[in-house]
Amino acid sequence: MTSLDGPYHNLRVAEVIEETSDSKSFVFEVPPELAERFSYRSGQFLTFRVEVDGHRIVRCYSLASAPDLDARPKVTIKRVDEGRVSNWMNDHVVVGTTLEVMHPAGHFCLRESDSPILLFGGGSGITPIISIIKTALKTTSRPVKLLYANRNDQSIIFKEELTTLFSQYPDRLELVHRLDDVHGFVDASFVVQEVGPRTDADFYICGPGPFMDVVENALAGLHVDPSQIFIERFESPEGPISSEAVDTSGGARVTIKLDGNETEVEVGEGETILAAARRVGLEAPFACEEAYCGCCMAKVVEGDVEMLTNDGGIDQRQIDQGWVLTCQGIVKGRARIEYPD
Ligand SMILES: Cc1cc2nc3c(=O)[nH]c(=O)nc-3n(C[C@H](O)[C@H](O)[C@H](O)COP(=O)(O)OP(=O)(O)OC[C@H]3O[C@@H](n4cnc5c(N)ncnc54)[C@H](O)[C@@H]3O)c2cc1C
Numbered sequence: 001m002t003s004l005d006g007p008y009h010n011l012r013v014a015e016v017i018e019e020t021s022d023s024k025s026f027v028f029e030v031p032p033e034l035a036e037r038f039s040y041r042s043g044q045f046l047t048f049r050v051e052v053d054g055h056r057i058v059r060c061y062s063l064a065s066a067p068d069l070d071a072r073p074k075v076t077i078k079r080v081d082e083g084r085v086s087n088w089m090n091d092h093v094v095v096g097t098t099l100e101v102m103h104p105a106g107h108f109c110l111r112e113s114d115s116p117i118l119l120f121g122g123g124s125g126i127t128p129i130i131s132i133i134k135t136a137l138k139t140t141s142r143p144v145k146l147l148y149a150n151r152n153d154q155s156i157i158f159k160e161e162l163t164t165l166f167s168q169y170p171d172r173l174e175l176v177h178r179l180d181d182v183h184g185f186v187d188a189s190f191v192v193q194e195v196g197p198r199t200d201a202d203f204y205i206c207g208p209g210p211f212m213d214v215v216e217n218a219l220a221g222l223h224v225d226p227s228q229i230f231i232e233r234f235e236s237p238e239g240p241i242s243s244e245a246v247d248t249s250g251g252a253r254v255t256i257k258l259d260g261n262e263t264e265v266e267v268g269e270g271e272t273i274l275a276a277a278r279r280v281g282l283e284a285p286f287a288c289e290e291a292y293c294g295c296c297m298a299k300v301v302e303g304d305v306e307m308l309t310n311d312g313g314i315d316q317r318q319i320d321q322g323w324v325l326t327c328q329g330i331v332k333g334r335a336r337i338e339y340p341d
Helices: 084-092 123-139 159-166 188-194 209-221 273-278 316-320
Strands: 008-020 023-029 043-051 055-062 075-080 098-105 117-124 142-150 174-179 202-204 229-232 252-258 261-269 295-305 323-325 327-340
Touching: 008 075, 023 084, 023 098, 043 084, 055 075, 055 084, 055 123, 075 084, 075 123, 117 123, 117 188, 117 209, 123 159, 123 202, 123 209, 142 188, 188 209, 202 209, 209 229, 209 273, 252 273, 252 295, 261 273, 273 327, 316 323, 316 327, 323 327
Parallel strands: 117 142, 117 202, 142 174, 202 229, 252 327
Antiparallel strands: 008 023, 008 098, 023 075, 043 055, 043 098, 252 261, 295 323, 295 327
8 A cells, every 4th residue: 555544554674684584674765745744753663564375463662873873764574483474574575675564663662861871681682772772872961871681692682772872872871781691681680780779760771681681670560650651562462362251132234344454343342443454353453552553554435433542553644544452442333444455
């Protein structure tokens, strides 16, 4: 879809950078007519829709570029064992490939404050973190400290770029590499030691689940106020949800067109369209389920659908044209919706 109004836009890959043996960066060319739509804040992500083995799959990838420094948006994708999209991107995307991309979204962004910034990145979790670091160094005078955990030296993404940043800002940027094969996994005592007296900092955390848990628990142990802690989770969508305990006797129904197939689904009281679709086994796209990513957008072509909330996942023009976020969409009586072709 190339129309300005639909959720996906075609972006051409302008550059591919081999970062490590299992990760690549993809830099995109944004045509002038899409420049506004693709303006972003450091820490936000892009949503991609790709076709892998005949299945359309939607995945989010954080922007590793920073709007204040980098001319073009860039994402960096690390292979996941048996992962469909991450491997497909690393194997098939070359300069000139056109990908379907949704507008930037997400709240894992630098908040205005004078306090120091401590960032904990693990593996590919460095992507939004480096974006935030670049913007913080360029646009503020806040001290910045990165604690970056990796399996080994070879798996460090952006090693050179970080070293360059350090040489540009030696008085403001502190860089601590933590390697599993040398130091072992990050534990609470490491977090406590590296935070030191800076419990007044803003903390940004992104990495594997267990890594984030350790950091979050250690910060809680230090009595850091949760309002100072920002977390980005790189979770992959799960399979269908349980069909139990949904009372569909109210008679609400939605016809869902997805990948050319139509399915009529009974909807429970207060149940969202996305939840109903997943309950009956449809592979409807979604990511955040909190109304900000826009992944689950579909168009209402008949009937009435009300959104519980919209946290920026969809703009007013799209709403006026009938698009809704299905993770927030409640069917009033009967409706018919179509996911984008
Ligand atoms: C906001 C956000 C930002 C992100 N940013 C980045 C980023 O910057 N860089 C990055 O590399 N990643 C990022 N991710 C993660 C990314 O979106 C994908 O989740 C990741 O690439 C894995 O997707 P995949 O399709 O390759 O793997 P999937 O195919 O979803 O597989 C993931 C895992 O599940 C297992 N699996 C798959 N199917 C099944 C099944 N049927 N039964 C059992 N196990 C199964 C696989 O073996 C694999 O281990 C981000 C995620 C979010 C939500």
